[in-house]
Amino acid sequence: MSRREFVSDLFTQQFNQQPVLITHAPGRVNLIGDHTDYNDGFVLPAAINFGTDVAANTRADKTIRIYAHDSKQPLTEFSLDSITYNESCMWVNYVAGTLKILMESYPEVNGADIVVTGNVPQGAGLSSSASFEIAILKTFAELYKLDLDGVQAALKGKKAENTFVGCNCGIMDQLISAMGKEKHAMLLDCRSLTFEDAPIPEDLSIFIVNSNVHRGLVDSEYNQRRSQCEQVAELFDVDALRDLSMEKLEKHKRVLEPTLYKRARHVISENTRTESALKALQDNDIKSLSQLMKASHNSLRDDFEVSTKEVDGLVDIIDGVIGDEGGVRMTGGGFGGCVVALTPSKMIAELTEKVEKIYPVMFGLNPSIYVCTAAQGAFRT
Ligand code: GLA
Numbered sequence: 001m002s003r004r005e006f007v008s009d010l011f012t013q014q015f016n017q018q019p020v021l022i023t024h025a026p027g028r029v030n031l032i033g034d035h036t037d038y039n040d041g042f043v044l045p046a047a048i049n050f051g052t053d054v055a056a057n058t059r060a061d062k063t064i065r066i067y068a069h070d071s072k073q074p075l076t077e078f079s080l081d082s083i084t085y086n087e088s089c090m091w092v093n094y095v096a097g098t099l100k101i102l103m104e105s106y107p108e109v110n111g112a113d114i115v116v117t118g119n120v121p122q123g124a125g126l127s128s129s130a131s132f133e134i135a136i137l138k139t140f141a142e143l144y145k146l147d148l149d150g151v152q153a154a155l156k157g158k159k160a161e162n163t164f165v166g167c168n169c170g171i172m173d174q175l176i177s178a179m180g181k182e183k184h185a186m187l188l189d190c191r192s193l194t195f196e197d198a199p200i201p202e203d204l205s206i207f208i209v210n211s212n213v214h215r216g217l218v219d220s221e222y223n224q225r226r227s228q229c230e231q232v233a234e235l236f237d238v239d240a241l242r243d244l245s246m247e248k249l250e251k252h253k254r255v256l257e258p259t260l261y262k263r264a265r266h267v268i269s270e271n272t273r274t275e276s277a278l279k280a281l282q283d284n285d286i287k288s289l290s291q292l293m294k295a296s297h298n299s300l301r302d303d304f305e306v307s308t309k310e311v312d313g314l315v316d317i318i319d320g321v322i323g324d325e326g327g328v329r330m331t332g333g334g335f336g337g338c339v340v341a342l343t344p345s346k347m348i349a350e351l352t353e354k355v356e357k358i359y360p361v362m363f364g365l366n367p368s369i370y371v372c373t374a375a376q377g378a379f380r381t
Contacts, residue, residue, distance in 0.1 A: 020056070023138045033270055041270070044274050127173040180376060181376060206341075210368040212367060225306065228263045
């Protein structure tokens with residue numbers, strides 16, 4: 001059964017009628033450019049063929065009735081007229097927050113009956129929450145014929161996270177979920193929100209491994225990194241680290257607190273690497289891509305200090321197999337989560353075998369492996 005059929009059947013079971021609409025929004029993996037989005041920099045993510053599926057019907061009143069199949073909780077209900085933060089049921093806040101922000105621009109929308117289910121692994125750093133927000137926005141855009149485009153939807157999803165859910169994330173996850181292109185990665189300029197599609201070479205696969213390290217303290221560490229970056233920008237009197245050159249940073253190295261210096265060095269060097277990675281992809285120059293991804297990982301590990309020994313271990317295992325025929329690095333916010341490799345498809349069997357054999361022995365954890373393709377964003381036509 002396809003995922004469309006699955007969510008449609010769930011809807012019929014729940015509401016005793018057929019849904020009028022089914023939508024889908026993908027999760028994402030970032031190939032390079034981490035902790036750059038909130039510094040107005042560059043990222044190079046791809047949407048993946050794991051995502052959130054929604055089936056829905058309009059309602060004539062302002063009620064939202066939603067059944068989140070994966071939460072194992074019964075049908076939940078709230079009114080668009082009185083949206084408040086739900087302390088006891090976290091997932092509802094993604095819906096409530098997103099709709100609250102949507103209604104700032106479209107107060108006329110009515111309620112809906114909704115069923116949601118997804119297959120993005122949660123808590124793995126593959127943006128299950130952004131795909132949830134974008135799926136909800138796509139659903140309402142279609143149900144109520146709103147003139148909402150993908151970039152606006154991404155901004156609304158991000159605003160919901162920042163102001164309602166309480167996560168100070170950047171724009172990358174929502175924007176790639178909305179605007180990704182099948183078989184392509186996307187170089188996104190997080191300041192102008194313009195982007196360029198980058199083809200993923202035919203013979204390469206996206207190989208993702210979840211370290212399954214429990215991601216504790218992620219939000220507080222993330223917010224701390226973000227504020228360290230903002231401190232440096234303020235010290236140099238620039239709008240964001242995007243505007244600071246490596247020359248200027250080096251010139252003032254001695255008067256900067258060493259941790260702040262390292263954080264800024266990561267962001268500035270990562271922006272350069274990300275732009276170079278676009279060119280490497282376009283030129284099918286895998287050797288350069290390999291070096292750029294390796295340098296990115298080392299910088300996130302040593303300068304930004306967001307990796308873990310398990311994630312470093314996974315990178316080493318995979319690097320030992322693919323060498324310069326592909327690239328591998330940690331991906332996303334860090335503190336556990338996933339590594340991403342762009343690997344020749346013919347090496348997947350060997351990679352899988354090595355990762356499954358060596359990683360548990362080294363770290364006492366079982367890895368989860370996802371071989372992905374680059375998928376189309378929810379708003380991309
Ligand atoms: C998380 C955030 C993104 C981005 C990455 C790090 O995924 O949601 O906005 O900052 O971390 O690159």
